[in-house]
Amino acid sequence: MLYIIIWALVLAISIYFFQKASGSLSPLKPNLNSIIFYYSLFISSYIGSLIIALGIDDYYMINRLTHEEYRWIGFYTICSVMVFFPMIMYGVSRLIGFDSSKELNDYMKKDIVLPFKERNEFFLIFLGLSMLSLLAIAYTMLKTPKIPILEIVIGNGELSPGELRNLAQRNFGGNVLVRNIFAIALTPLLSLIAYVYAVKTDQVKWKLLFLSLFAGAVLINTYDLAKSPIFFYLIMFLLLQLYVGKLRFTAKKLAVWGVLGATVLIGMYVVIQGVTDLGSYLSYNSGPVGRLILAQIAPTFLHLNLFGESLPFLMGRGLPSTLIDLFDVEQVRSARLVMTTVFPEKVEAGTAGVLNTLFIAEAYANFGYVGIAGATIYVAILIQVVYITFLKLPKNPIFLSFFIYFTINIPRTLVGGFTDFIFNPIWTLLIGLFVGILIFIRVRIDLTAHWLRLKSRSGL
Template identity: 60%
Template sequence: MLAFTIWVIVLIVSIKLFSSVSGSLSFTKPNLNSLIFYYSLFVSSYIGSLLIALDIDHYYMINKLDHDVYRYIGFGAVSFVMIMLPLTMFLVSKLAGFDAKKEFNEYLKKPIEKTFSQKNEFYLLFLGLSMICMLAVAYTLLKTNQVPIFSLLKGNLSELGLQRIEAARNFGGNVLIRNIFAIALTPLLSLIAYVYAVKTGRLKWIFLFFALFVSALVISVYDLSKSPIIFYIIMFIFVRLYVGKLVLKWQKIVGYTISGAAVIVVMYVFIQGVKDLGSFLNYSSGPIGRIILAQISPTFLHLDLFGHSIPFLNGRSLPSIIIERFDMEQVRSARLVMANAFPNRIEDGTGGVLNTLFIAEAYANFGYLGIILGTIYVGVLVQLIYIIFIRLPKNPVFLCLFIYFSINIPRTLVGGFTDFLFNPIWIFITCLFAGILLFIRLRLDLFAYLQKRKTAGNES
């Protein structure tokens, strides 16, 4: 009863803080911070942490705990994040003079700015980049020994689970080409092309959007992972909402939710062979257990293992660009936890990593101090990103980058901590588009300056 009381109080305080720093927790006005609250924390983490603390989770991962006390310590750690993360974001907003409710609502109403409408430089650069990304999608399929989606379409269902692991871990090509140009950039480019297609109505943008859209769908489902296609659809909903082509109402939200649930059920049936109705309805198994328990349970395993069975990593899972200066080999805590809890899966090749709430990796490296400082750091970083994008011009590129981060930051929060210290894909994408925009802007300014001088020379 005490755990439930704490859970309710913490939840109420967290809701108030997140409402203040996001501008809206309404389902009809989704944003970066509301997704963090609903997806990363409330659904994926806090519901399950209460069930674990009450010892009514009945979840197979939690059965691997060696010390039951970490049921309560883990619950306390997640409760700390529920308060400290938005509190840090609130303090950042105050220091920046950021009125979340006012500025976010103004951003939604702000029209899309015309970008480089007088010249073709941006389209030509965008077309070239799009071709590279579509070729990268084809390259990814060609370099994957057995493409799971093709096996599914052929009716070969026996080894889909193993093929999914093989597609991710034993890719035969260049991983950077796959991860950056195919997986990361292609969906983002499709969103930018969609905005230009809507705002210009030109056939060149419409055709390019459809080509990128198909490529984005292919790369989202090729390895039969459930989350990429769901999150791509959410990004597409966001972009339609933010450009004014969609008004979210409760009927549509319910429809989207039912459709998403149907997709998840179908994927569970065909990919994992689950056909028992009881498995779907049981809160500790099937899709429900995957949503509310699978993501947070490894956090409890991290707390239980590191400092006891496994020594603290002391920075060894930090980005390689940092630790290579200290002659350390990079080790991801999520992989160590998988190897410790499920060694048989590592041996048969069906086990990857047990990603979970970001504080787990911070704890695995630096103990409880890592949880405290890591939460503060992430809160500062996330709120600064939110404020910067809302205050940037609302052109197609900045808008779609905002949506990209609005989806990927909540996903990363339940994936690990080190990606917030150095994320090469985020840095590359940001620098790429900032560089393109800056280059074209300088070209246009130079052209305007030369035209002005030419006009002045003719007049004289």
Template identity: 55%
Template sequence: MLYITIWLIVAVLSFYLFKKSAGTMSILKPNLLSLVFYYSLFISSFIGSLLIALDIDKHYMINLLSDDRYRVIGFYTICFVMVMLPLSMYLVSNLIGFKAEKEFDTYLKSPIVIQQDTLTYLVYLGLTGLSLLSIAYTIYYLEAIPIVEMLLGSSNLAELRIEAARGFQGNTLIRNIFAIGLTPILSMITFIYSYKTMKMKWIALFLITFSCSVFIQIYDLSKAPIFFYLLMFILLLLYLQVIKLTWSRVIALGTIAIGGIIVLYVVIQGVSDPSAFLDYNRGPVGRLILTQIAGYYMHLELFSDKLPLLMGQSLPSSIIGLYDIEQIRSARLAMEVYFPQRVEEGTAGVLNTLFAGEAFANFGYIGLILGTVYVGVFIQLIYIAFLRLQKNPLYIALFVYFTVNIPRVVIGGFTDFLLNTLWVAILIILIAPFIFLRLLEFISQRTGKWTSVKE
């Protein structure tokens, strides 16, 4: 009863702080902070923590723990994260003078600024070309394309998925930045231009980028990316005021999503037992509420009793490489220790979990505390920045991209919040051409030689 009481108090307090920081927690008005709360924390972390504390989880990963005291330690530290993360956001909002509810509503109602000049189109045409070449490059360096192999009736799909992710022979930066990262953002940008201008050249560009985006989300048979990509488009339509969510639409979309997940589990993983979809500790439900957070408990035990703290060894390689330190990701170590056979067989990658796990793996409880404060401040500053930026196609698409991807990183690792090379690269690639054009325009106007090229 004690755990249930604490859990309920923490849930209410966390929700209140998130609402004060986000402006709204309505499911009908999803935003960056509400997705972090509902998806990353409440569903993927907090529900499971109660089941584990009560020892009713009956989950195969938690059963691997050698010491049950980590069930309790994990519960209380997750409660800490549930409160301290939004408290940090709330304090930042007060310091900056951010009026969450008012500024979010203002953003939704603000008109979209469209710049229709030939140079803008040529920039996005060139970036689309880069994305297409990067997708072709990704395909070229794959020994087999998992989705094609599935259609051909292959029976070793699990191995093919891991091979596509970890055994990729090409340059992973090209694949991750230009193919996986850039293409979906370009599809959203070109959609906005298509919707607002109704010009065939933008429509054609959108159809190309959209088709490529769908392919790059599903080529390795990962189940989550395609659903997150579709979520991006729902958010995009909301921010463009093309649609408004109602409870009937939310239920319909939820039903479609559940149906899609079941189909993917049956087709890709060969799950045929109906009870696997209903049990809380296995199948898609168990994966969401228990498997995701189980890795956090393994981090606590592993770096308390079995291995020394990493002391920064899992920080971004671009930072620790300056000191000739080899990067070691805690999620990979956890997988190697708890599932050595799967690693040897090539069917397991990393044991990603709540960011606090990697923060603890590096610096113990101090890392967990300071890391939680840092992540809260980081997320809130991103949220405030985008709500206050001009509402144009580029910034809207980036806002939607971060709104969907930051919650994924919250349950993916801590060091990505310190220096995420993918995010930095995408920002540079998308913003740098326009900075250059504006600089060129300024210089040309000063010399009297600039003439804007209108469509």
């Protein structure tokens, strides 16, 4: 009973501060911080933490705990994150005098401006990037030993869907950077930008480009049988329509989309994983429900249980390889180490890879409870600064699409690890690429205007 009272009290405090930090927690007005609250923390982490603390989970991961006290230690640790994370975010807003509610409302009402819409060189550069991303998708398909979705379609039963997916991810024969950056990351982002231009210009060239990129994004998000990427991409597309003004969210629409999404998800479980037992869909500790409320947070408890007990703290060896390579230190990702330690049989069979979980777990694996405190402060400040920055930037297709991209991918990264918030090469390259394009075109316009002025004066 005590756990339930504490859980409810902490939830109330968390809702209050998230409301203040985000400007709105209404599902009809989704934003970066509200999605973090609902998806990353409440659904993926907080519900499961109570079930685990009460000892009623009967979950296969938690059954591997060797120290039962980490049930309540993990629960209180996650409770502290639920309180302090939004409190720090709200503190950042108060410190700089940022009214999240007003700024969010103003941003959603802003008209979209189209920079360089009369400049053909922007379209040509964008077209070149689009061709590059589509070629990268084709390259990914060619360098994948067996394309999982194709194997399922043609009925090849030599390998299970899980083995096919793991084979596609681990035995990829091409350049990983080309696949991850230009195919997986760039294509969805380009499709969002192209959509805004297609809507606002009503030009055939932008419409055709969008349709090509949309098809490519759907393919690259489904080819390896991963269930979540396609859902997140479609959610990005819905959010973009909302922020562009082409779609209005209502309770009825959300209910219909929820039912439709659940139906598709169940269908994917049946086809991909061969699950047909109806009880597994209705149970809180298996199937899609268990995947949502327990699978994402259970590894956090395993991290707490292992590091400092059975395994030594990594002491920075889990930090981004770009940083630790300078000190000739080999990177060790805690999510992989925990999987290898807890489920060696699955790793050996080739059906398991990593146990990604809430970001504090990776911080703990490296630096203990000091790491959890430091990571909570750092990530909360970083996310709020990102949120404020995007609400202050001009609402054009590029900045808006990046805003939507991060609105979905930051919450996903929160339940994937901590080190990506220190240095994320994909995010860095994408931002650098588009900032570089904007600067190049702006400089070219200014130089052209300057040359015309000089020419005009010389003619006089």
